[in-house]
Amino acid sequence: xxxxxxxxxxYYLFRESPARILPLFAWVAIDIVLWGFLARYLNQVxxxxxxxxxxxxxxLLWDFFGRIMHGVATAFLEDIWSRNFLNLFASPITVxxxxxxxxxxxxxxxxxxxxxxxxxxxxxxxxxxxxxxxxLLPFLLNxxxxxxxxxxxxxxxxxxxxxxxxxxxxxxxxxxAPFAGVFYPLSTLPEWMRWIxxxxxxSYVFEGMRAILQGTSFSQQALWGSLLLSLVxxxxxxxxxxxxxRGAVRSGLxxxxxxxxxx
Numbered sequence: 001x002x003x004x005x006x007x008x009x010x011y012y013l014f015r016e017s018p019a020r021i022l023p024l025f026a027w028v029a030i031d032i033v034l035w036g037f038l039a040r041y042l043n044q045v046x047x048x049x050x051x052x053x054x055x056x057x058x059x060l061l062w063d064f065f066g067r068i069m070h071g072v073a074t075a076f077l078e079d080i081w082s083r084n085f086l087n088l089f090a091s092p093i094t095v096x097x098x099x100x101x102x103x104x105x106x107x108x109x110x111x112x113x114x115x116x117x118x119x120x121x122x123x124x125x126x127x128x129x130x131x132x133x134x135x136l137l138p139f140l141l142n143x144x145x146x147x148x149x150x151x152x153x154x155x156x157x158x159x160x161x162x163x164x165x166x167x168x169x170x171x172x173x174x175x176x177a178p179f180a181g182v183f184y185p186l187s188t189l190p191e192w193m194r195w196i197x198x199x200x201x202x203s204y205v206f207e208g209m210r211a212i213l214q215g216t217s218f219s220q221q222a223l224w225g226s227l228l229l230s231l232v233x234x235x236x237x238x239x240x241x242x243x244x245x246r247g248a249v250r251s252g253l254x255x256x257x258x259x260x261x262x263x
Contacts, residue, residue, distance in 0.1 A: 003097050003100045003101045003104060005093075005101070006075075006088075006093075006097070006098060006100075006101020006102065006104070006105070007101050007104045007105050007108070029116060029120060031059055031063055031117070032056065032059065032060070032117055032120040032121050032124065032125075033120070033124070036052070036056055036120070036121065036124055036125040038051075038055065039051040039052045039054075039055040039056055039125065040052065040125065052125055052126060052127055053127060053128075053131075053213045054183075054209075054210060054213055055183065056121050056125060056127045057127065057129075057209050057213065058182050058183050058206060058209065060114075060117045060118070060121055060127075061139065061140075061143060061202075061205060061206070061209065062173070062177065062180075062182050062202070062206075063113070063117060064110060064113070064114050064117075064140065064143055064144075064147075065143040065144075065146065065147045065173065065202060066147070066173040067106075067109065067110040067113050067114075067147075068106055068107070068110045068143065068144055068147030068148060068151065069147040069148075069150045069151040069154070069172065069173060070106075070151070070169070070170070070173075071102075071105060071106025071107075071109045071110055071151065072102045072103060072105075072106045072147075072148060072151025072152060072154075072155060073151045073154045073155050073158075073169045075101075075102040075105045075106060076102055076151075076155040076158070076159075077155075077158065077163075077166055077169070080158065080163050080166075081163075085254060086254055089249075089254070095241065095242050095245050096238075096242075099152060099238065099241060102151070102152075102155070103148055103151075106147075106148070106151065107144075110147075131212065131213070132209070132212055135208065135212065135223075138223055138224070138227060139205045139208065139209065141227065142201050142202065142204070142205050142223070142226055142227050142230055143201075143202055143205060145201070145227070145230035145231060145233075145234050146200075146201045146202060146230040146233060146234075148234055148237075149230065149233040149234040149236070149237040150172060150233075150237070152234075152237040152238060152240075152241050153237040153240060153241070154168070154169045154172060155169075155241060156237070156240050156241040156244040156245075157169075159241070159244050159245060159248055159253075160244045160247075160248070160253075162253075176200060176202070178193070179193055179196045179197045179200055179203070180197060180200045180202040180203045180206060181197055181203050181206050181207060182202070182206055185207065185210065186198075186203055186207065199229075201226040201227070201229050201230040201233070203226075204222050204223050204225075204226035205223070205226070207222075208223055
């Protein structure tokens with residue numbers, strides 16, 4: 001029930017503020033329209049390659065990952081901004097329940113954004129995600145788990161460094177994108193970047209997506225291995241958040257954050 005209470009709080013924030021609802025639709029629509037018309041143009045001049053599938057598919061999946069990650073971090077930051085963090089943990093809620101509530105909030109918001117993108121990409125530009133078959137499920141699960149892990153990790157960093165460090169949260173997906181091979185194969189990267197890409201679970205998703213669209217095979221074993229890697233990152237992020245939280249309680253940082261957010 002306490003997990004549900006965290007979710008309901010975020011739901012009421014969305015319900016009472018149209019300005020919070022608009023970004024769920026606006027930015028995803030802009031992304032799909034912009035990249036959709038670019039892909040359509042490339043189809044006309046690109047010698048038969050299906051740019052609609054490769055570009056729009058990459059944009060849609062990467063946006064889903066980014067929304068999952070930012071959804072967790074934003075829900076956490078809402079409590080920092082409203083100076084509600086101390087009040088929450090004066091209640092019987094545990095860290096696990098709190099983080100679970102943040103995850104539930106992120107899932108709900110991300111599903112809405114994903115649905116909007118699917119509708120626009122399908123009816124506006126003819127993208128057929130059914131061509132991925134059941135492989136789409138491990139693709140989305142992989143991005144979901146890694147996005148949650150990064151969101152929890154980013155929240156822990158803000159908890160450790162203070163509200164002024166929130167700027168570090170927003171560029172994380174953009175910083176990872178060159179290494180994850182979102183729009184191009186990892187083979188195009190320098191060797192040192194490929195090593196980093198191999199440690200990022202999303203890179204296996206996008207390699208698999210391109211292989212399916214091109215009608216070639218890809219390593220299912222590598223895909224399932226990347227799912228296991230995402231789980232490892234998720235567990236590590238949860239342990240890191242718990243460690244940082246306990247340290248903040250012992251040192252009195254939580255009270256300082258409340259004062260800092262007022263200033």
